[in-house]
Amino acid sequence: MTSGGNGVIGLVVNPVAGLGGSVGLKGSDGADVQRAALAKGAEPRAGRRAAQAVATLLARRPGARLVTVAGAMGEDSARAAAVPYELAPSGVQDDDVSTAADTRAAVAALAGVDLLLFAGGDGTARDVLDAVRELGGQAPPVLGIPAGVKVYSGCFALSPATAGFVAADFLARPDSVEAEVVDLDEERYRRGLVSPRLYGSLRVPAGRAALSGRKAGSSDVAPATVEGIAREVAARLRPGARYVLGPGATTAAVGRELGLATTLLGVDVIEARAGGGADLVAADVTEGELFELVRGRETVIVLSVIGGQGFVLGRGNQQVSPRVLDEVLGDGSGDRLVVLATQQKLAGLGGRPLLADSGDQELDRKLAGHVRVITGYRESTIYRICAASEEFYG
Template sequence: MTGGPAVPTDVFTVGLVVNPVAGVGGPAGLKGSDGAEVQREALARGSSPRAGDRAAQAVRSLLARRPGTRILTVAGPMGEDSARAAGAVPELLPLVPGSPSSSGDTTAAVRAMAEADLLLFAGGDGTARDVLDGSPSCPVLGVPAGVKVYSGCFALSPATAGVMAAEFDGDGGDGEGITEAEVVDLDEEAYRQGRVSPRLYGVLRVPAARRRLSGRKVGSSSAAPGSAEAIAREVVTQMRSGVRYILGPGATTMAVGRRLGLTTTLLGVDVVQDGELVAADVAEQELLALVDGREAYAVVSVIGGQGFVFGRGNQQISPAVLKEIMTSGGLVVLATQQKLAGLGGRPLLADTGDPEVDTLVGGHVRVITGYRESAMYRICSAIEEFSA
């Protein structure tokens, strides 16, 4: 509805903006979701939008802890559908978004949220840029739902975003106040061609609950020379005949391919077996077929500064794929000692979108840090660690 009776000034109001197509390109191996052509291709490859469901998780978590919250949002998939799925009765802004919605619709919605005490937005780095362009009048908090989630304005998980919103008191919640978080993004076309060039676009005000924010991704350029090659040497030494190895995105996993004498993709997911490239830059459905009924291992690296091993940039290794892998093989986790030290003792994180699978891949795992070097480290669900 629009209009309606005046709202008491002490009612907590949360604005909700959802980018309905955020993340749709991830499982399809498209390394982003920007552009109508990319979105059509992702759907043709069997991907499904997930931003709406993840926004609903955040609202459900919020209402469980702060049931009187007023939800102000946009009609249809830009927020209304998620709010209603979470059991809320939202108030709708007098906006008519396009079908599909555009970045301009997101910006217009942000500008119309003057009544909100806190703005929740679901998407990735591109959505964060659109929110920034809207010059929000209140603090904001990102619900991670995109392929690229490198900006520092996102909560660790959708449920964590809901908890943070419920605890927000105008001063930030958790007694930590409000801080500024950087908004960064990549040129997706260059990204698809293997050129990673993050650019800082500005800052947004966010609740300053530091351990519940994902933080900005930190690159690996500061790693000691040769550390990726040393890790790759150890991985290749451990590879066994007849076993399929899924190489996730990243410079460290690409070094594994290089050690094998193969040309693999920097930002895609490749499959190798017995020193040969079985398939390059695969989407989720192709990957699922390649590991079905076979012994297979996922070789994944840690995102510097954030600690994620699943759910950020490697959505091709989906919950369905992980279920297959964990019954027949397992995980091979790679990180330089610098990356682990940069986490300050915080655990590695999984946010696949399926809590059961996050638990399945959780526990202590041996992280390869160099040739004949490793460290035991814990992987846990982002929800489990920081939402309670």
């Protein structure tokens, strides 16, 4: 493949990436999980997010050539973005289901590009890493378009639009660095056991600020700090209001403080009682269930921050969808969106803002501004939040 002076970008899409997020399955690995997600009403989103990335890329660098593979693994996204593209023969089946072997075959078919974009999550990044190892010195740099339920690896751009911007800039300044690929055992993850494993590294465009970075753990945080945050949330409950508790150890501590059997990795709904305390309305809900539980009700959404990355929305809490956010927040977040984070976690961001990547860019822009972050008992701060797609290329 020759660039003709404008550069060649390859595109590979894992069409089932992120399928399990909105229906509370905590991942999308495995045919059984994918079938269960579809049965629960999940809608594929990886293709749409890939289309957003390539549309941004071609708008910024219209002379670039886009090369992809047939069907849902790339061609459908290029068509949806209404951009010119070329097909590379890969042997991949033209349908909506793909396997790890299909991803590896697609990467091999695009080995001659200047930069390879792939849409998926950490499992897809592992498959790309396997293919890159097989290609050896022929492998191009790669960049992930975040589309999975969990995106812990450092090889992903902050958002689909950011991926397009980074790719366009890379064609003008082709500098690269190494970024880590990590993943979780999804079966253990569904049982509440979070154990990221490092699988290797991929060569990605330089410019760390526009990449999500590897998720930082919170094992060094003193339990008393998290318990203090939970006590403060409990003290702020408004009788009759419903509270959506997102996934994470900090929000799970809120459930413990209230004596409720909430989940570590799911999204739960509680309702504050008059006189103190709360009742568990529903645990580990899907997006559809959550929407019905908050519709027409006074509701507060309580979310924690992903350490090292700063994400509040769009990573592991896809049940809190744009329509749920619209229903709860109305014209602005006000006191209906509360964020939980230790001072240590905020300090680890180095002044970078909190990030929203809900899947609706307009909604993310509406959320931009400042949000209250509870950092301990009787402790809170106001911290900046912005749309992930605009932090570095707004």
